[in-house]
Amino acid sequence: MPQQRTNRVVWVGTLLRPWPAFPVGVIVLLVSSFLYVWLRVEPRLEYHSCGPYFYGQRAFLEPFLGRPGGLANYAGVFLAQLNYLDYLGALVFVLTEGMVLLTAVFCLARIGGRAPGLVALVPLFVLLLLRNRYGCPVPALSVGLFLALAASAANVWSPWRRPWLATTISGLISSLLFCLAGLWSALLFAVLSCLFVFIRMGSWSAGLSCLVLALAAPLLAVGKGNLRIAELVNPWPGGVNWALAAVLYASVPVAGAVLAFLPKPAATPPAPRPVRWVQTARLGEGVVVLAILLGWAALWLTFDRRQKFLAEMNYHASCGQYEAVLAAAKEVKALNDPAKTRLELALYHSGRLAEELFSFHNLVEEAPSGAGEQCRALSQPLFELGLISDAEHMACEALVMEGDRPDLLRLLARINLLKDRPQAAQVFLNVLSLIPFQGEHANDAWPIMDPGMPTAERAFLARMPAPVLTNDVLHDELPVGRLLDVVLALNPTNQMAFEYAMAVYLLERDLEKAVEHLRLLGNFNYARIPRPYEEALVLFQELNGVSFELKGRVIRPETTARFHQFREAARKLQGRANGRALMAANFGDTYWYYYASRRREQPAEAQTAAP
Numbered sequence: 001m002p003q004q005r006t007n008r009v010v011w012v013g014t015l016l017r018p019w020p021a022f023p024v025g026v027i028v029l030l031v032s033s034f035l036y037v038w039l040r041v042e043p044r045l046e047y048h049s050c051g052p053y054f055y056g057q058r059a060f061l062e063p064f065l066g067r068p069g070g071l072a073n074y075a076g077v078f079l080a081q082l083n084y085l086d087y088l089g090a091l092v093f094v095l096t097e098g099m100v101l102l103t104a105v106f107c108l109a110r111i112g113g114r115a116p117g118l119v120a121l122v123p124l125f126v127l128l129l130l131r132n133r134y135g136c137p138v139p140a141l142s143v144g145l146f147l148a149l150a151a152s153a154a155n156v157w158s159p160w161r162r163p164w165l166a167t168t169i170s171g172l173i174s175s176l177l178f179c180l181a182g183l184w185s186a187l188l189f190a191v192l193s194c195l196f197v198f199i200r201m202g203s204w205s206a207g208l209s210c211l212v213l214a215l216a217a218p219l220l221a222v223g224k225g226n227l228r229i230a231e232l233v234n235p236w237p238g239g240v241n242w243a244l245a246a247v248l249y250a251s252v253p254v255a256g257a258v259l260a261f262l263p264k265p266a267a268t269p270p271a272p273r274p275v276r277w278v279q280t281a282r283l284g285e286g287v288v289v290l291a292i293l294l295g296w297a298a299l300w301l302t303f304d305r306r307q308k309f310l311a312e313m314n315y316h317a318s319c320g321q322y323e324a325v326l327a328a329a330k331e332v333k334a335l336n337d338p339a340k341t342r343l344e345l346a347l348y349h350s351g352r353l354a355e356e357l358f359s360f361h362n363l364v365e366e367a368p369s370g371a372g373e374q375c376r377a378l379s380q381p382l383f384e385l386g387l388i389s390d391a392e393h394m395a396c397e398a399l400v401m402e403g404d405r406p407d408l409l410r411l412l413a414r415i416n417l418l419k420d421r422p423q424a425a426q427v428f429l430n431v432l433s434l435i436p437f438q439g440e441h442a443n444d445a446w447p448i449m450d451p452g453m454p455t456a457e458r459a460f461l462a463r464m465p466a467p468v469l470t471n472d473v474l475h476d477e478l479p480v481g482r483l484l485d486v487v488l489a490l491n492p493t494n495q496m497a498f499e500y501a502m503a504v505y506l507l508e509r510d511l512e513k514a515v516e517h518l519r520l521l522g523n524f525n526y527a528r529i530p531r532p533y534e535e536a537l538v539l540f541q542e543l544n545g546v547s548f549e550l551k552g553r554v555i556r557p558e559t560t561a562r563f564h565q566f567r568e569a570a571r572k573l574q575g576r577a578n579g580r581a582l583m584a585a586n587f588g589d590t591y592w593y594y595y596a597s598r599r600r601e602q603p604a605e606a607q608t609a610a611p
Contacts, residue, residue, distance in 0.1 A: 022117060025292070026101065029121060032296075033128060034094045040303065041131060043082075043089025045311035048318065050135040052077045052237065053404060055434045068218070069182025069235030072147065076140025081436040093131060096142040097124045103149035104252050110156040111195050112259025118292075119255045125295045126248040132303045134311055135239035144181035144235075145248060148188040151177060155189075156196045163197050163206035170197075171213030178217045182235030184249050190214030191253045199260045306332055313342045317380070318407045322346035335362045336369035338377035344503055345381045353499045354530035357506070359589040372401030379411055385497055386487055388418055404431055406438045488520070495524050506532065509595055511540040515548055522551065534559045535591040566592050 037043065054060070054077050064070035079096075083089035100123055108116035123145070130138050151173050155166070170193040178186035190210050198207030218232055234240070309328045316324040325346035329335065335343065340363065347353035357363070376398035383391035392415045395408050402408075409432040416425035433439045484501040487494055498520055505514035514536050521529065529537070534555050541548055542563070566587050573579035580597075587593045 038090035047083035072181035079139040106153035111256040148185040152192040163203035174214035175217040317342040341377040
């Protein structure tokens with residue numbers, strides 16, 4: 001029995017001690033974290049789609065000064081600007097990991113009374129899990145964590161000899177941390193101080209007093225009415241995974257307690273047999289390596305690829321890289337409304353909106369999205385369609401809901417140029433120039449229409465459809481066919497307006513309006529009727545029992561034959577569990593499949609085509 005206990009202690013100690021691979025493990029983890037964030041997460045996608053954006057003005061700083069933890073959030077917003085470049089955002093994240101690791105090792109070594117070993121890597125893995133999600137304020141979380149650990153490391157290595165002196169100083173530092181980094185950082189520091197005073201100084205009462213003093217400043221702030229409970233508990237912006245945030249802040253105190261209360265090996269332990277010791281040590285090291293591999297597997301598998309693809313669509317659409325938008329759209333199982341809007345814009349600029357809109361099966365599925373994001377996505381196509389007032393309305397709505405984003409500021413400047421309001425355009429450009437890395441897009445001379453406007457902007461505005469609609473037209477929501485019909489009435493050769501109107505009517509399953517607009521095909525140089533238009537026309541004729549003639553254009557025989565195949569397959573597969581999957585595999589690129597898949601929103605007479 002004694003020998004078994006000794007082996008158990010040696011095995012546990014092997015897990016915790018800094019065995020020779022510890023420095024190698026740290027280097028490998030930091031390097032792999034850099035590559036993972038740089039190449040897989042791609043911080044620039046988060047920067048563009050989620051922000052946040054930093055402004056070097058006193059007015060931007062003041063709201064942060066008015067709440068506990070505001071300065072840490074302010075520093076986090078500043079660090080988030082470096083996500084503008086993938087490698088720079090990854091480098092900042094790894095440097096943050098390194099500082100957290102260094103301070104965690106100092107705290108654990110002092111509280112636990114032994115070298116912590118690889119358990120000090122746990123906070124780094126949790127930070128990586130948090131970094132897996134776009135929109136999570138990882139820089140602010142990291143700043144708060146680092147401040148608490150750095151203050152704890154300085155406190156536990158200070159030359160305090162009396163427990164109550166250490167407790168008093170701990171209370172003062174907790175209050176300071178509460179003001180700088182919020183409640184969570186103050187509590188983390190207080191818990192680590194409590195463990196140190198109790199374990200190393202042997203005073204229960206002084207240790208618990210550290211926690212009591214740490215709560216004094218928060219309770220005082222709540223009692224005076226300067227702070228609400230929600231702001232006290234949640235000092236960060238939205239997007240925080242609370243479970244992971246709790247694990248992150250609790251990982252170091254839990255590891256410190258485990259290290260402190262584990263049995264210490266005897267000063268002169270009985271020498272175990274060499275073979276058994278080697279086996280035990282290798283077993284412990286193998287468990288550590290396995291745990292690290294499992295951590296990386298969990299990290300890889302929990303990454304939200306759909307969120308990344310949607311962010312890619314957002315980023316590439318704003319950069320005019322439309323083929324990349326289409327490539328990302330094919331990888332998403334269900335597109336939300338902003339993604340569908342960007343897909344339509346990319347298809348139009350690729351010359352494929354009329355032909356390939358319904359080639360994307362994920363149009364059938366619905367996914368939630370924010371109203372601000374949808375307004376932001378709509379503003380650009382409305383601008384290009386010539387609906388200037390509606391584009392301005394959508395951009396301003398998005399500006400209110402999502403904040404001052406560079407693409408919105410740039411678009412509003414262009415809108416004001418078209419409306420001959422150069423001074424208003426200058427206001428948006430001035431705000432744009434305050435954002436780091438965006439100054440080159442905010443040339444002070446830009447609003448001067450002649451001769452100072454840059455050549456690229458002059459060419460962009462020259463491509464705008466003429467005439468543009470700068471006056472308001474009454475309508476219910478965007479986009480609507482009536483509004484697009486007004487644009488077509490102003491400019492019957494506006495191909496973008498025609499294809500968007502057809503897309504609106506087809507997506508809304510308004511076959512009568514869609515077929516009516518097919519009379520305008522002669523205004524454009526289509527070699528033949530685009531396939532989705534043919535399919536809609538065939539379906540309209542079948543449902544209404546009429547024949548619709550287009551001057552000089554006929555429906556191809558293969559389209560009619562495929563429709564009969566669709567109807568026969570729908571009849572045979574109706575009611576079968578795998579019927580929809582089989583229909584999607586054979587007819588998922590047709591308008592008929594889209595129309596039938598949305599049959600619950602369609603009048604009863606239209607459901608005859610449903611599988």
